[in-house]
Amino acid sequence: MNNIQYPTKRLSKDMVKVWWIREVLSLIIGIAVLIGLFYASNAFNWPKWLHIILIIGTIIYGGLTILGFVRPYFLHKNWRFDVDEQFLQLKQGAFLEEQTLVPMTKIQSVSTKEGPILRKYGLCSITVDTMGSSHTIPGLPKDDAISMRNTIAIYAKLKEVEQ
Amino acid sequence: MNEIKRYSPLSILYDFGDFIKNTFFIYLLVYVFNGNSTSWLMITARYAGVVLPVIILLISIVVWFTHKYKIDETTCYVYSGIFNRKTQSIPIHKIQNMNEERNFLHKILRVTTLKFETAASGDDATISFQVISNEESEQIKKHVLSMKAEQTKDDLHEATDQNHLTDEADLSVEKPLNIENEKVIHFQPTIKDTVKASFTSFSFFLIIPIILTIYNRVSDFYDFDQLLTSSTKNLWTSPLLIAVGILLFVILAVLFGIIKTYLQYGKYEIASDHHTIFIKKGVLNETSFSVPKARVQAVNIEQPFMKRILGLAEVQLVTAGGSLLDENGGALNKLYPFLPKAVAYDLIHTILPSYQVQDHMKPLPKSALRLKLLRPSWLWIGLTVYLVYVRPNIISVIPYSWLWISLILLVIIYTSRILQFKQSKYRFEDQFIQVQTGGFSRSLYLSKRSQIIEVTQKRSVIQQKFHVATIGLTNRAQPIRIEEIEDIAEEDAMRFLEWYQKRVHEITIDDKAHQ
Numbered sequence: 001m002n003n004i005q006y007p008t009k010r011l012s013k014d015m016v017k018v019w020w021i022r023e024v025l026s027l028i029i030g031i032a033v034l035i036g037l038f039y040a041s042n043a044f045n046w047p048k049w050l051h052i053i054l055i056i057g058t059i060i061y062g063g064l065t066i067l068g069f070v071r072p073y074f075l076h077k078n079w080r081f082d083v084d085e086q087f088l089q090l091k092q093g094a095f096l097e098e099q100t101l102v103p104m105t106k107i108q109s110v111s112t113k114e115g116p117i118l119r120k121y122g123l124c125s126i127t128v129d130t131m132g133s134s135h136t137i138p139g140l141p142k143d144d145a146i147s148m149r150n151t152i153a154i155y156a157k158l159k160e161v162e163q
Numbered sequence: 164m165n166e167i168k169r170y171s172p173l174s175i176l177y178d179f180g181d182f183i184k185n186t187f188f189i190y191l192l193v194y195v196f197n198g199n200s201t202s203w204l205m206i207t208a209r210y211a212g213v214v215l216p217v218i219i220l221l222i223s224i225v226v227w228f229t230h231k232y233k234i235d236e237t238t239c240y241v242y243s244g245i246f247n248r249k250t251q252s253i254p255i256h257k258i259q260n261m262n263e264e265r266n267f268l269h270k271i272l273r274v275t276t277l278k279f280e281t282a283a284s285g286d287d288a289t290i291s292f293q294v295i296s297n298e299e300s301e302q303i304k305k306h307v308l309s310m311k312a313e314q315t316k317d318d319l320h321e322a323t324d325q326n327h328l329t330d331e332a333d334l335s336v337e338k339p340l341n342i343e344n345e346k347v348i349h350f351q352p353t354i355k356d357t358v359k360a361s362f363t364s365f366s367f368f369l370i371i372p373i374i375l376t377i378y379n380r381v382s383d384f385y386d387f388d389q390l391l392t393s394s395t396k397n398l399w400t401s402p403l404l405i406a407v408g409i410l411l412f413v414i415l416a417v418l419f420g421i422i423k424t425y426l427q428y429g430k431y432e433i434a435s436d437h438h439t440i441f442i443k444k445g446v447l448n449e450t451s452f453s454v455p456k457a458r459v460q461a462v463n464i465e466q467p468f469m470k471r472i473l474g475l476a477e478v479q480l481v482t483a484g485g486s487l488l489d490e491n492g493g494a495l496n497k498l499y500p501f502l503p504k505a506v507a508y509d510l511i512h513t514i515l516p517s518y519q520v521q522d523h524m525k526p527l528p529k530s531a532l533r534l535k536l537l538r539p540s541w542l543w544i545g546l547t548v549y550l551v552y553v554r555p556n557i558i559s560v561i562p563y564s565w566l567w568i569s570l571i572l573l574v575i576i577y578t579s580r581i582l583q584f585k586q587s588k589y590r591f592e593d594q595f596i597q598v599q600t601g602g603f604s605r606s607l608y609l610s611k612r613s614q615i616i617e618v619t620q621k622r623s624v625i626q627q628k629f630h631v632a633t634i635g636l637t638n639r640a641q642p643i644r645i646e647e648i649e650d651i652a653e654e655d656a657m658r659f660l661e662w663y664q665k666r667v668h669e670i671t672i673d674d675k676a677h678q
């Protein structure tokens with residue numbers, strides 16, 4: 001049962017780069033917003049306490065950004081998943097390790113998605129929806145993703161007798 | 164049952180009555196209080212008051228002509244719309260629960276609104292038969308239940324083949340058919356129960372807001388200060404009179420509380436037959452709820468602080484269908500909320516033979532207590548930082564009163580954490596899981612492996628150090644219901660995932676569904 005306890009498949013290594021690019025893009029937007037706020041604060045004479053909050057906010061944002069650049073490495077290192085006839089298994093997170101078991105018979109739909117950044121590295125994400133929750137496996141090589149999507153679709157077609 | 168039917172012609176009367184009920188005060192305002200007004204608004208309103216009822220009447224007649232329904236062996240159809248015709252259909256096997264509503268107007272006309280709920284979300288999740296006669300409603304319900312029962316019987320036989328069945332279910336299969344459908348009433352509150360319920364819910368306090376409202380309304384017309392003029396002043400200072408006055412007030416409050424409780428919970432009825440559970444309640448507005456036993460996803464027994472002290476419990480059946488609230492916002496799928504705990508446990512076992520509350524559960528490991536005490540309380544830190552910064556003088560007599568508040572909060576938080584440790588217990592054996600959580604209050608959650616649709620296991624860095632984990636299970640409900648228990652032993656959390664994986668032996672795959 002050990003292989004079932006810990007899923008073994010991993011995300012594509014390129015996913016780390018994808019997360020970094022996303023981080024850089026959001027950083028650019030963040031910096032633009034901050035510049036705007038600081039400019040407004042000076043130009044319109046915002047009260048002093050608001051200015052202090054702005055500076056504290058910037059420091060926190062800086063810290064979070066550094067974390068944001070380290071995070072992809074850990075995310076990739078700890079992401080595991082597996083699919084068999086009975087269950088979809090997901091395991092993720094280092095600081096908060098989370099393991100989820102979803103029965104195939106409870107999956108309602110499965111879809112693959114690729115944005116411009118994912119496409120650059122030939123990756124796809126897979127989203128699985130159940131009756132109430134949604135789970136995303138962020139980055140797989142496109143061929144793997146499509147074959148996995150099809151596998152899940154076939155297994156998920158079977159439905160339990162609704163009691 | 165196969166033909167297309169119209170609703171009861173009484174639905175025209177019902178719609179009209181509903182219109183009168185909703186506009187009665189406006190009519191009073193326009194024709195009585197402002198009867199002589201010559202303002203353009205009132206004059207227009209007076210004409211509208213004549214024309215509007217005629218229009219409403221015409222519309223309800225047309226609606227009665229166009230709205231129809233049909234029920235056959237497998238499906239319910241509802242046809243509606245005057246210009247844009249709409250057909251709604253729900254397969255009988257998808258119906259999760261049935262609700263009936265009978266308000267005052269329904270009762271006068273001897274009609275019912277019947278609703279079928281499915282687990283889907285959105286507009287088409289519910290089919291409702293707006294106004295049908297009581298007899299018709301009974302007949303439709305019986306028809307749907309018998310169709311469902313046949314289905315369940317098939318399922319049971321399939322399950323027997325797979326030799327995964329509890330003893331109770333085994334017995335029930337052998338029972339002769341005629342006993343199967345006898346409806347048995349399990350619980351009806353007595354006057355004593357109602358009185359007890361009224362005190363437990365502190366319903367006698369409800370009189371205070373009502374008296375204040377009345378006082379406000381009446382003081383517009385009448386000056387209460389007159390009562391305090393010199394002539395009556397002596398009366399108000401007599402201690403005897405004051406005592407009598409207070410006594411009268413208390414009696415009135417208690418009586419009011421009991422009547423209020425009676426109207427809400429007095430006519431509860433919990434009944435079941437072989438396949439279905441029926442819950443009926445309400446005196447003026449009657450609602451009834453029925454759910455097939457096999458569709459109960461889980462059972463939740465809630466004991467808020469007061470009820471825990473008094474040994475009472477609220478039992479809620481977790482079901483997948485929607486709109487489970489009655490007109491007062493009370494949950495329809497709750498058994499009588501003032502049951503003594505032991506009675507509640509018995510009742511669960513009686514109406515759901517496969518469920519039984521097990522006394523023996525596993526407590527959390529010792530390390531969980533250490534972890535619970537070590538975890539920083541952000542609420543306390545936040546409040547204390549604020550108090551130290553502001554140092555408000557809340558109770559002027561006591562120096563440093565802000566410090567006391569911080570200390571009291573700390574004591575409450577830590578008591579609650581120790582209680583959390585003591586209350587948290589769990590058990591998963593065979594196909595059943597039982598999870599107890601709480602602090603000052605307590606909740607006990609029971610479910611079956613086959614009804615759980617997803618499980619999780621989480622460990623934060625600190626939990627990893629203390630070798631404990633959080634587990635969570637998801638059941639179908641609207642919205643889905645996630646039950647979690649924190650800080651159970653690490654190896655049990657692993658065992659929990661293994662336990663869940665064994666569900667594959669219990670489920671039956673529907674051969675018809677994947678086409």
